[in-house]
Amino acid sequence: MNAPTSLTSNVAPIAAEAHIVAAGFPGGVPTLALATGTVLRIVDGVAHETSAHPDAGLLTAAFDRAGVVTGGYDGRIVRTSSDGSCETLADEKGRWIDAIASSPNGAVAWSVGKRVSARDDKGRVRTTETPSTAQGLVFAPKGYRVAACHYNGVSLWFPNVEAAPEALTWKGSHLDVVWSPDGKFIVTSMQESTLHGWRLADKKDMRMSGYPAKPRSLSWSHDGEWLGTSGADAAIIWPFKDKDGPMGKAPRECGVRPAKVTRVAFHPNALVLAIGYEDNCILLCRLTDASELLVRAPVKGMGAITALAWDKQGERMIFGTAEGDAGVLTLP
Amino acid sequence: MTDKIPVTVLTGYLGAGKTTLLNRILTEPHGKRFAVIVNEFGEVGIDNDLVVGADEEVFEMNNGCICCTVRGDLIRIIDGLMKRRGKFDAIIVETTGLADPAPVAQTFFVDEDVAARTKLDAVVTVVDAKWLGERLKDAPEAKNQIAFADVIILNKTDLVTAEELAAVEAKIRAINPYAVLHRTQRSAVALDAVLGKNAFDLDRILDVEPDFLESGHHHHHSDDIASVAVTVPGDIDPEKFMPWINEFTQVEGPNILRCKGILSFKNEPKRFVFQGVHMILDGDLQREWNPGETRQSKMVFIGRDLKRAEIEKAVEACRA
Numbered sequence: 001m002n003a004p005t006s007l008t009s010n011v012a013p014i015a016a017e018a019h020i021v022a023a024g025f026p027g028g029v030p031t032l033a034l035a036t037g038t039v040l041r042i043v044d045g046v047a048h049e050t051s052a053h054p055d056a057g058l059l060t061a062a063f064d065r066a067g068v069v070t071g072g073y074d075g076r077i078v079r080t081s082s083d084g085s086c087e088t089l090a091d092e093k094g095r096w097i098d099a100i101a102s103s104p105n106g107a108v109a110w111s112v113g114k115r116v117s118a119r120d121d122k123g124r125v126r127t128t129e130t131p132s133t134a135q136g137l138v139f140a141p142k143g144y145r146v147a148a149c150h151y152n153g154v155s156l157w158f159p160n161v162e163a164a165p166e167a168l169t170w171k172g173s174h175l176d177v178v179w180s181p182d183g184k185f186i187v188t189s190m191q192e193s194t195l196h197g198w199r200l201a202d203k204k205d206m207r208m209s210g211y212p213a214k215p216r217s218l219s220w221s222h223d224g225e226w227l228g229t230s231g232a233d234a235a236i237i238w239p240f241k242d243k244d245g246p247m248g249k250a251p252r253e254c255g256v257r258p259a260k261v262t263r264v265a266f267h268p269n270a271l272v273l274a275i276g277y278e279d280n281c282i283l284l285c286r287l288t289d290a291s292e293l294l295v296r297a298p299v300k301g302m303g304a305i306t307a308l309a310w311d312k313q314g315e316r317m318i319f320g321t322a323e324g325d326a327g328v329l330t331l332p
Numbered sequence: 333m334t335d336k337i338p339v340t341v342l343t344g345y346l347g348a349g350k351t352t353l354l355n356r357i358l359t360e361p362h363g364k365r366f367a368v369i370v371n372e373f374g375e376v377g378i379d380n381d382l383v384v385g386a387d388e389e390v391f392e393m394n395n396g397c398i399c400c401t402v403r404g405d406l407i408r409i410i411d412g413l414m415k416r417r418g419k420f421d422a423i424i425v426e427t428t429g430l431a432d433p434a435p436v437a438q439t440f441f442v443d444e445d446v447a448a449r450t451k452l453d454a455v456v457t458v459v460d461a462k463w464l465g466e467r468l469k470d471a472p473e474a475k476n477q478i479a480f481a482d483v484i485i486l487n488k489t490d491l492v493t494a495e496e497l498a499a500v501e502a503k504i505r506a507i508n509p510y511a512v513l514h515r516t517q518r519s520a521v522a523l524d525a526v527l528g529k530n531a532f533d534l535d536r537i538l539d540v541e542p543d544f545l546e547s548g549h550h551h552h553h554s555d556d557i558a559s560v561a562v563t564v565p566g567d568i569d570p571e572k573f574m575p576w577i578n579e580f581t582q583v584e585g586p587n588i589l590r591c592k593g594i595l596s597f598k599n600e601p602k603r604f605v606f607q608g609v610h611m612i613l614d615g616d617l618q619r620e621w622n623p624g625e626t627r628q629s630k631m632v633f634i635g636r637d638l639k640r641a642e643i644e645k646a647v648e649a650c651r652a
């Protein structure tokens with residue numbers, strides 16, 4: 001029997017009517033963070049709204065198991081839990097929040113210009129300074145450590161240690177940062193439409209270039225052996241299985257279409273990559289045989305896919321677009 | 333495809349009247365909604381809903397060239413603003429008095445995401461009629477801001493005599509004979525004098541007509557910013573001109589602040605129009621030459637230590 005070529009009938013639409021900044025399944029609840037400042041939760045098919053940033057809007061968001069942490073135009077860092085309750089974690093007095101990251105154990109990090117703050121699960125806040133605006137943040141997969149990327153490199157910071165952050169340097173503007181699940185590699189996306197990586201054991205540089213646009217979405221496979229990326233007319237997938245990472249190896253390409261990939265998200269326990277495009281089309285691509293499934297056909301005027309995430313079990317996937325179209329895919 | 337949001341860049345030395353102009357733009361009954369990007373150490377009291385503080389982070393591009401710079405914070409802020417694009421019709425970027433306008437302007441051509449969603453409308457520079465003379469001696473930024481301007485607001489004209497005003501205007505024209513100049517008091521100028529100028533649109537560059545005052549053809553000093561205008565009658569050979577202009581802007585890019593031109597190419601019924609900022613060059617064929625219109629090629633370069641004789645000779649060699 002042939003695998004189905006389309007899953008479009010398995011998608012339940014959500015009308016969000018605002019730019020979708022991020023999406024996830026905290027506490028198993030499909031949740032969207034909207035640019036209007038509202039957090040939208042779908043419970044039993046009914047939309048529930050929480051105004052996390054009233055009369056403002058939100059710029060950045062990070063999901064964890066129990067909620068979503070958002071940074072607003074109002075300078076507030078707010079956690080909205082899966083039951084819809086809100087808590088203000090910090091107030092930066094109207095300054096824009098440039099980046100937010102969350103850790104699995106409930107810690108949160110955010111940046112305002114050069115100042116990076118980390119708040120542990122007990123609510124203790126520590127701060128440090130980066131050489132220029134910290135544009136991207138990520139927690140280490142294990143231990144209380146934060147990587148902040150900025151102009152000319154990355155700062156690795158232990159919030160509970162007095163020592164100055166450790167520097168990984170590479171000239172240029174680093175926009176987003178990810179840490180490999182085994183903790184061995186750091187990878188950034190750059191203004192110059194490339195990726196840069198470091199092997200932490202010896203700070204060896206890794207250049208991954210050839211993108212026509214900035215690769216702003218980076219996703220690790222569940223086994224940590226692959227890094228899926230946006231920024232081209234196909235998802236570009238770099239091999240990280242060997243200790244040299246992708247050096248001297250060609251990346252895989254999948255989901256080649258005449259449209260730029262804007263978001264990617266690896267399935268949490270299979271080698272399947274969800275690929276969202278600038279024309280809001282979504283494909284699933286299986287790495288083992290390059291087979292593709294259509295999740296969503298492009299709809300004119302609905303903007304680019306701006307958010308894409310799987311639930312913990314890998315049974316559902318949520319997406320959203322720049323024009324407020326959203327939906328939840330339930331795998332058959 | 334939605335229309336691109338126009339962006340006006342407001343520069344000028346501290347105290348020249350930049351904030352007064354900004355508040356005038358924001359409070360007049362025009363029905364437009366603005367997002368305003370101010371520098372975080374700037375003058376306070378901006379009367380607007382959507383105001384964002386910027387830290388003026390200038391980033392070099394990775395090509396190792398000193399003039400190839402962008403404003404990293406601006407890329408980030410515009411990305412954030414565009415998530416709420418229904419909230420405003422236009423963007424105003426106010427820079428500090430010390431800012432170089434080039435990285436701001438280049439951001440709108442170099443960054444693809446910014447270029448896809450916004451367009452640079454004009455660089456507006458506010459200058460103080462009384463103190464500009466002093467500023468030009470001690471502050472290279474002041475000179476840069478005038479050289480870069482599409483529109484110059486010559487403010488506080490009530491504080492100087494007619495002779496002093498003529499002298500300061502001559503100084504401005506020696507640096508930039510092409511900007512549209514408005515004399516004002518308390519920054520009072522009609523909004524359509526500063527907004528909706530489309531100064532970087534090729535199809536809006538209608539003519540390249542300098543406004544040289546009598547002292548316009550002044551003597552050159554080293555490290556001086558001035559303009560070089562070249563007019564050649566008849567046609568230009570694009571096979572010769574295009575390689576030259578590309579090479580010239582690459583080599584002299586750090587010294588060229590702005591350039592524009594309207595050219596008559598051989599066997600081409602349409603006018604070729606170009607404009608540039610440092611090394612960034614944009615050119616295209618525009619409307620047809622009208623019957624009876626004199627086919628000639630005019631171009632102007634505003635920059636530092638530009639070699640007039642060499643430029644004239646090079647352009648002359650491109651004649652068809």
Ligand SMILES: [Zn+2]
Pocket residue numbers: 397398399400401585586610611
């Ligand atoms: Zn350059």
